[in-house]
Amino acid sequence: QQQVKQSPQSLIVQKGGISIINCAYENTAFDYFPWYQQFPGKGPALLIAIRPDVSEKKEGRFTISFNKSAKQFSLHIMDSQPGDSATYFCAASYSNYQLIWGAGTKLIIKP
Amino acid sequence: GAGVSQSPSNKVTEKGKDVELRCDPISGHTALYWYRQSLGQGLEFLIYFQGNSAPDKSGLPSDRFSAERTGGSVSTLTIQRTQQEDSAVYLCASSSAGGPETQYFGPGTRLLVL
Numbered sequence: 001q002q003q004v005k006q007s008p009q010s011l012i013v014q015k016g017g018i019s020i021i022n023c024a025y026e027n028t029a030f031d032y033f034p035w036y037q038q039f040p041g042k043g044p045a046l047l048i049a050i051r052p053d054v055s056e057k058k059e060g061r062f063t064i065s066f067n068k069s070a071k072q073f074s075l076h077i078m079d080s081q082p083g084d085s086a087t088y089f090c091a092a093s094y095s096n097y098q099l100i101w102g103a104g105t106k107l108i109i110k111p
Numbered sequence: 112g113a114g115v116s117q118s119p120s121n122k123v124t125e126k127g128k129d130v131e132l133r134c135d136p137i138s139g140h141t142a143l144y145w146y147r148q149s150l151g152q153g154l155e156f157l158i159y160f161q162g163n164s165a166p167d168k169s170g171l172p173s174d175r176f177s178a179e180r181t182g183g184s185v186s187t188l189t190i191q192r193t194q195q196e197d198s199a200v201y202l203c204a205s206s207s208a209g210g211p212e213t214q215y216f217g218p219g220t221r222l223l224v225l
Contacts, residue, residue: 006153032211043115043202043216044154089153093211097142097161101153 002027004092006102014110019077021105023090026071030092034099035064035075038087047088048075080109113137115217117203123223124193132188132220136205144214145178145188148200157201160186193224 005024013019023033034049050057050064050073057064063076077084087106091099116135124130136143145157156170160180171177175193180186190197200221204214 004153009151034211041218043204043218045216046213049212091211097144097159097167097206097211098156099154099211099214101155103153104151 002100004090004100004102006090006105008105009103010106010108012108012110013077013080015080015082017080017109019080019084019107019109020074021088021090021107022072022074023092023102024070024072025092025100027092027094027100028071029094030100032093033064033066033073034091034093035062036089036091038089038104044089077107080107082109082111085109115203115205115215117201117217117220119220120218121221121223123225125225126195127192129189129191130193130222132190132201132203132222134186134188134203134205134217136184136186136203137207137215138184140205140207140215141183142206142208142214143180143186144204144206145186146202146204147172148202148219150199154202157188190222193222195224198222198224 035047036044037047038044061078066073087104089104090102093099118133141162143160146154158178159167175191178188200219202219204216206214
């Protein structure tokens with residue numbers, strides 16, 4: 001029940017396309033859902049986060065869609081660019097300090 | 112503005128040796144986390160420090176792992192009698208608050224146990 005399941009494991013998208021990464025969770029107590037971006041040799045960095053009182057949050061080209069009834073949330077990257085090539089992690093928390101992490105998605109944007 | 116720093120950036124050791132990994136959090140951040148990231152895996156929580164409170168050690172995988180945080184700032188993760196399965200990237204993060212929001216990560220220490 002503590003798991004966050006992330007898919008796909010890897011994703012190749014053409015430049016300008018839409019990248020979509022999905023996560024699913026079981027614990028309905030989770031109330032904070034961040035996405036982190038990690039470049040090779042670097043630590044993860046917070047990209048965007050959402051709480052379950054909204055169904056969508058957009059920041060620039062990045063959008064989180066949240067489906068509370070389905071216990072799923074997804075990251076959409078619009079107009080994907082080669083610089084977006086990285087590993088993306090979803091995570092979830094129930095307002096304590098501990099994040100439960102997905103396994104990560106390696107995204108490659110082809111020029 | 113300095114971010115979270117970790118040292119060494121890479122460490123190669125022999126099985127059975129002890130290693131110490133260091134984390135310097137962002138100045139003023141009261142919360143500090145250690146994670147382990149194995150190849151192709153997500154982040155595995157190891158330990159959490161918040162101010163002067165007792166640390167949450169629930170994620171430490173065995174008693175060979177320990178961590179301390181001196182003076183509410185620098186933290187050291189120690190792995191005794193290293194095993195090959197300890198090979199991973201060890202990440203440190205700090206946060207200004209006690210909740211899950213915005214953890215700032217260091218670049219990690221890549222540990223290889225031969």
